[in-house]
Structure formats: C-alpha cells, structure tokens
Amino acid sequence: MTYYGKCVEIVIEQLNKFRPERDRPEQFLEAAAVSFQTLSPQKQAFVLEVLSGCLEYRKLLKVVVDAFYVRDGRLCLGSDYSLFEVTCYLAAFQLEELGFQLFCKIIRSQPAVLMHKFLRFFFNPLNLCSWIQDEWSLLFEKSHVKENWIDLLMRWQPEVQVLIDQLQKVLASQAPLPKAKTKATEPREFSLTVPRPRAIPMPEPVPVLAKPRPVPGSTYQSPKEQQQLEMVKRYNRWKAEELLLKTNVQELRCAMPRSRGEPPRKGSKVKPRLRAPPQIRRTPKLTFYRPDHVPVKLNTAAILREGALYQRQVEKELQRVDQLVDGAGDFSEFLEWQKKMQAQDLEERLAAGVCRRLQGKLSHEEAVLARQNLVQENKQRAGQKKEETAELMQQCAERRLQEERAAKELVGQVMEAQKNVKVAQAKLLKGRRQTAQEVMEESRELLQHVAEATTEEQKRRCEAIFQLRALETQPRRQGKLVDLTQIPGHGLEGEMSVVELRERLALRREAGQRSEEEKRDRIIRAQRAKSQELRDAVEQIALCRAAMGRAAALRWEEKKGRSVLPAENERVRELQRRLEERAAERRRQEALLHVSAPRAPRPKPRAQLEAQHWLEQEQSRERRLRALQRECAARNAA
Incomplete structure (x- = not known):
C-alpha cells in the first residue's frame, strides 16, 4: 500500500503545479518526465500514465469533482481536489486495466474518510445514469460515453459497493483518541537583581517668569x-x-381652480371635472420663482479685461467716424454682398443636410442587400463545415483506437517491471542508513564547535561589563556658572555681552515693526485708489453693455425678418434616384430568396432616447421650413 500511496502522492504534487492558463499539457509532461528519471521504471510508467490521463480528461474529471464539493464534500479541504481527480480517473478509465484488487490497494493507501465519501457519491447509480452522463455527453458523443464509460462503471458498481462497505466498517471501528491530560503550569518567582539606591538630587530653583501682557479687547x-x-x-x-413670497402667492393664485359660477378664461378649453380638487396649502418650501437676471460677480481681472475691450471698441468706432468725416467710403455695398453670400451659404447647408439624410437611407438599403448576400454565403459555408466535421470525427475515432492499443501494451510492460521492486528497495534502505550515520557524526562535531564559541563569547561579555561598572563609579565634574553681563574677551571685533545683545535685538525688532506699519498704510491707500478705479470701470461697463444689448436686439429683429429656402439641386435628385433603385433591388432580392426583411434589433433605452431626439430635431426642422415658406409666400403676395 505504501508503494501505491507514494505514486499517487507524486501525481497529486504534479497536478497541483499545473496551470491550464499558462502551461501546455505536452510541455508539462516532458518536464515532469525529466524529474521522474530517479524513479524505478515501473513506478515511472505508472505515474506518467495517470498524469497524462488526468490532463487529457481534465474537463470530465472537473465536472464530477466540482459537483462532489457542492453536494457531499462541503466539509472537505480544497487541497484534496487533485486527490479526487486522480481517484475519479482511476475508477472511470483504468479500473478495467488495473484490476479490482490493485484498485482496492490504491484506495486503501489513501485516507479512508475521503475515499468513502467520494466513491459513495461517484458510484451512485442515480448520479451515473442522470446528470453525469448528460454532462459528459456535452463534451463527447453520447453513444461513446454510454458504451465505454457509463456501462463499464455500472458493471463494477456491485464490487465497488462492497469496498465502500468495508471502508465504512473501518471508519466505525476507529475509536476517538483520548485527550492527554496537560500538566498544570507551576509559577516561579523572578530572579531579579536588586537595584542600588539612587542618590537624592538637589532641588532646582523655581524660575520666575515675567508678567505677560493682557489680551487686547x-x-x-x-x-x-x-x-x-x-x-x-x-x-x-x-x-x-x-419678493419670493409675493411671487409664490401670484403663481398659486394662477394654479387655483376657478369657481363654479365664474366664466372660463378666453382661449382655455373646458374639461370635464370628475371631483373637486383638494385645497392647496401655502408652504414656505413650495417655490416656483426663478429670477431672469442673476447678478454675476466679476473679479478684478474680468472687470479690467472687459473695460479694455469696450475701450478698444470705442476707439475703433471713433477712428471709423473720423475716416468717414475725412471722406472714406461706406461699407453698405459690402454688407449687402455679405448678406447675399450668407443666404447662399445657408441654402447650401440646408441642401447638404437633405443630402446627408438621403445618403443615410441609401446606406441602409445597401446594408440590407449585403446582409441578404451574407445569409446565402453562410448557408453554403455551413454545408462545407458539416462535411469537414464528419471527416474529423472519423479520424478521431481511429486515433483513439490506436491510443488504447498502445496503453494496453504499456500496462503489460509495467506489470513486468514490478517484479524487481523488492531488490531496489533493499539497496535504497542500505544507502539511507549509511547517509544517516554520516549526518549524525557531522551534527555532533558542529554542536561541539558551537558550544566552545558560546563559552568564549560569554567570557568576553563579562569582562566588558566589569569595565563599564568601573567607569560608572568614577566622579564627574560639575559645570561652572555663566555671567551674562561679562564680555567673553576672545579678541573679536564688535564683541559684546549677552545682555547687550538682547537689548540691540529688541531695538531692531521695534524698528522692523515701524517699517511694517508704514508699508501697511501704503498698501491700504493703494487698495482704496484701485477700488475707486474699479467702481468707475464697472459703471462704464454697465453703460456699454446696455448699448451693446440694444444693438444686438436690432440685429436679431433684422435677421428674423430674413428667410432662406433650400433649393433642390442635381445632387439631391441623383441621390433620390439611387435610393429608389436600391429599394427596388432589395424588394426583388427578397422575392427571389423568399426571406423576410431582417428585423431591426430592439433598441436599448439609450438608443430609444437618441432616436426620439433626432426625430424631434427632424420635425422641428420641417416645421421651421414650412413657417419660412409661409412667410415668403405672404411677403411675395404683399
């Protein structure tokens, strides 16, 4: 049992190292075969066979093991995942070749609790014939799964059930181990060094602080x-x-329903009233007021920038007036030509918009035609794909038969190589005993060297401690007093005492405060002058804004009176003709193929909003065009 247990442990270790997103099975097997060269030939063949099978049928094994963790193995560890994969592979694919006796030895070499749970779940006839068969049929052919795997497992189910009963008896016979009584901890006193009594220090004199200044009010x-x-x-x-309360009161009066005897207002539609509406209560939180002109705060840079802009405009206008007084020409002809060109540009933009819409419809028709052609091509490709799939399935079946024959030959070789295992085990035990004796002798010598080095280090530390204690017992010199009024007398230029230095620093500090106050006064005067300039600039800007607003209103009224109608051109007529041809060709293609027009995909909420937005834009553009046409007709009639 130990022999097979070690083989299974090697396979589990390799499976834990395998990463499907990073490693390829062929390269992983080659690297594993290099590490198995130290094993015996029989053990190496068995490990390689099981490892390659687990990697090849990894998807099938994953279906069973994942379901086991969800249903019966909720209390099992995740580190045992590879053990369950190896057990499932041996039971589903190698039970016929290994034989039931060898399979029982492998199972008994593993933990009985895990093997009992997994075999009882896997060999349950209800699981094998229902969802396991259905899940495996999604990966392989249903007939192949039933004949080669499910029927084989159902034939071995009675013998495996006997093995499951034996594992259950083994678990029942195992009594729980008695808990060893722990020895209580005996407390001991700490062996501490008694400290030396400290000398009482002399009390320091309490410093007298100067009286602080009172806090200013x-x-x-x-x-x-x-x-x-x-x-x-x-x-x-x-x-x-x-003001807000007055506005809310007026709006609430407008929202109040009229009385029964009051006549309806002019232009309002009388609607049938089912019941009297409830009385509207006035609350301070109900506000409908929205001011039209919100004051905008301008900083200094904005005020100066806008003032400079209006100043440049005024200078430019004065220059133009001076030029006109001197006899310069007028720009009226140029303005009329400019208006005419702008009208032509607007007409071209409207015509370009019509062309873009026609081009969109034309591209839609061409896309429908391309989709119909694509459907016909896909049908032809599907037929070719089915023929290629049938050929590939036939080749796969032949390759599988060859692999089964090679596997049977490999099992025979493994059985022959198993006879020389005992001799190899005796040689291995003898070599291990010799190695153990050599290791014990080396460890004994190393421990002796370490003990000698520790003793020398302890002696050196004791000597250092004695020297430090001797230095601590020596007397220390006390510091001398310092006279702050005495000059040091080092012979330096401008040498003075500490008291004189403090007085000079106080004088320098007072001079600095006086200079700061003078500077603060200058800054305040400059700020007042600047604020007066800004107020003047704001007044001038307000006057300029009013004048510019009146000029803009006049220009808007003049622009509102003009209207431009889009005229048809050759490009629009050509696009309409091409659109009619594509639509006729699409209808003819649908009649020939006997297929309905492709259904437009259901728009998402955002797509619906975009479609509604563009529809509203189109409707508003049409309404504006009709209004312009009516104005032009009325103007021509007048």
Whole structure:
C-alpha cells in the first residue's frame, strides 16, 4: 500500500503545479518526465500514465469533482481536489486495466474518510445514469460515453459497493483518541537583581517668569466692517424672501381652480371635472420663482479685461467716424454682398443636410442587400463545415483506437517491471542508513564547535561589563556658572555681552515693526485708489453693455425678418434616384430568396432616447421650413 500511496502522492504534487492558463499539457509532461528519471521504471510508467490521463480528461474529471464539493464534500479541504481527480480517473478509465484488487490497494493507501465519501457519491447509480452522463455527453458523443464509460462503471458498481462497505466498517471501528491530560503550569518567582539606591538630587530653583501682557479687547470682537456686512446681508435676505413670497402667492393664485359660477378664461378649453380638487396649502418650501437676471460677480481681472475691450471698441468706432468725416467710403455695398453670400451659404447647408439624410437611407438599403448576400454565403459555408466535421470525427475515432492499443501494451510492460521492486528497495534502505550515520557524526562535531564559541563569547561579555561598572563609579565634574553681563574677551571685533545683545535685538525688532506699519498704510491707500478705479470701470461697463444689448436686439429683429429656402439641386435628385433603385433591388432580392426583411434589433433605452431626439430635431426642422415658406409666400403676395 505504501508503494501505491507514494505514486499517487507524486501525481497529486504534479497536478497541483499545473496551470491550464499558462502551461501546455505536452510541455508539462516532458518536464515532469525529466524529474521522474530517479524513479524505478515501473513506478515511472505508472505515474506518467495517470498524469497524462488526468490532463487529457481534465474537463470530465472537473465536472464530477466540482459537483462532489457542492453536494457531499462541503466539509472537505480544497487541497484534496487533485486527490479526487486522480481517484475519479482511476475508477472511470483504468479500473478495467488495473484490476479490482490493485484498485482496492490504491484506495486503501489513501485516507479512508475521503475515499468513502467520494466513491459513495461517484458510484451512485442515480448520479451515473442522470446528470453525469448528460454532462459528459456535452463534451463527447453520447453513444461513446454510454458504451465505454457509463456501462463499464455500472458493471463494477456491485464490487465497488462492497469496498465502500468495508471502508465504512473501518471508519466505525476507529475509536476517538483520548485527550492527554496537560500538566498544570507551576509559577516561579523572578530572579531579579536588586537595584542600588539612587542618590537624592538637589532641588532646582523655581524660575520666575515675567508678567505677560493682557489680551487686547479686539481679539474677541469682530471688526466694524464685518458687522456692517452682516447687517447688509440680513437686509438683502429679508427683501429676497419677501419678493419670493409675493411671487409664490401670484403663481398659486394662477394654479387655483376657478369657481363654479365664474366664466372660463378666453382661449382655455373646458374639461370635464370628475371631483373637486383638494385645497392647496401655502408652504414656505413650495417655490416656483426663478429670477431672469442673476447678478454675476466679476473679479478684478474680468472687470479690467472687459473695460479694455469696450475701450478698444470705442476707439475703433471713433477712428471709423473720423475716416468717414475725412471722406472714406461706406461699407453698405459690402454688407449687402455679405448678406447675399450668407443666404447662399445657408441654402447650401440646408441642401447638404437633405443630402446627408438621403445618403443615410441609401446606406441602409445597401446594408440590407449585403446582409441578404451574407445569409446565402453562410448557408453554403455551413454545408462545407458539416462535411469537414464528419471527416474529423472519423479520424478521431481511429486515433483513439490506436491510443488504447498502445496503453494496453504499456500496462503489460509495467506489470513486468514490478517484479524487481523488492531488490531496489533493499539497496535504497542500505544507502539511507549509511547517509544517516554520516549526518549524525557531522551534527555532533558542529554542536561541539558551537558550544566552545558560546563559552568564549560569554567570557568576553563579562569582562566588558566589569569595565563599564568601573567607569560608572568614577566622579564627574560639575559645570561652572555663566555671567551674562561679562564680555567673553576672545579678541573679536564688535564683541559684546549677552545682555547687550538682547537689548540691540529688541531695538531692531521695534524698528522692523515701524517699517511694517508704514508699508501697511501704503498698501491700504493703494487698495482704496484701485477700488475707486474699479467702481468707475464697472459703471462704464454697465453703460456699454446696455448699448451693446440694444444693438444686438436690432440685429436679431433684422435677421428674423430674413428667410432662406433650400433649393433642390442635381445632387439631391441623383441621390433620390439611387435610393429608389436600391429599394427596388432589395424588394426583388427578397422575392427571389423568399426571406423576410431582417428585423431591426430592439433598441436599448439609450438608443430609444437618441432616436426620439433626432426625430424631434427632424420635425422641428420641417416645421421651421414650412413657417419660412409661409412667410415668403405672404411677403411675395404683399
């Protein structure tokens, strides 16, 4: 049993190393065969046969093992996955060649609990004849699965059931091991070194601190400017809430239903009322007011930039007036020509839009024709593919028969090589005993050397400790007092005492504070002058904006009066003719092939929104075109 157990352990170790997303089975087997050269020929042949089979039928084995973990093996470890794969392969593909006795030896060499659970699940007739057969039939032919694997497992099911009963008896006979009584821990006192008594230090004099300056009253009071800003903010908020409340009241009055005796308003449709609506309550949170003109805060850069822009426009206009006064020409003719060219450009853009829509419809018709041609080509390719598949299945069956014959020959060779196992085992035991004796002698010598080195290190540490303690017992010199008013007398230029140095630093600090206050005053004056300039620039910008707004309104009214109609050209007529030809060709192709037009895929929510958006754009464009046509007709009639 130990022999087969070691073989199975080698196979499990190799399967754990295999990664299907990184390794290829052929290369992995070649690398594994190199590592198996130290094994005996019989053991090497058995391990290679089982490993190659597990890799070849990995999908079939994965179906059974995954289902076992889901149903009966929920308490089993994930590290035993490869063990269940090897057991499933031996039971499904090698039971006939190995024989039942050898199969029982291999099973008994593994943990009885795991083998009992897995064999009871795998050899259950209800599982074999139902879902296992169906899952395997998805990977191989149904007749091949039933004849070669399922029927074979059902024939061996009575003998395997006897083996399962024997494993159950072994599990029942195993009594639980008694727990050894642990010895209680006996507490011991710590062997600590008694510390030497410390000398009481002299008390240090308590330093006398200078009296601090009182906190100024402005620290906990907000400045007057901030208080004024808060008052202005509260007043503005109160005015905005009052205006908002008035607006909400007016809108609620508009939303209130009219009374029974009140006549309907002009232009409104009278709808049948089923029941009286409930009374509308006024709440401060219900707001419908949306201001039209929201004030925009401009920073300094924006104000200066906009002021410079209007200044350049004013200078440019003054230059133009001076040129006109001097006798320069007018741009009225140029403006009329420009308007005419813009009308032509608009007409061309509208015609281009019509062309794009016609081209889209034309490309749709061509796509339908291409799809019909593709369906016909796919039918021809499907017929060729079926013929090629039949030939490949026949070749696969022949190759499988050859592999089965080679496997039987390999099993015969393995059985012959098994006879020389005992002699090899005796030689291996003798070599291991000699190696063990040599290792024990080497370890004894190494332990002796380590003990000697440890003793020398302990002596060296003791001597170092004695020297440190002797240094600690020597007396130390105390520091001398320092006089801050005394000059050091090093002979340096500008040498002074510490007290004089502190006084000079205090004077330098006061001079720096005075310079900072003067600089702060200059900055405040510059900021006030700059703010006055900005206020003037804002007033000028407001005047320029009003003038520009009036000019823009006049231009918009003038532009609104003009209208341009798209005219048909040769390109549009050519696209319409091609579109009619493609539609007629598609209908003729459908009649010949007797197939219905391809159904458009169901649009997704986002596609529906996009389609609705473009439909609305098309409708609005058509409405605008009809309105322009009516205006032009009315203008011509006038």
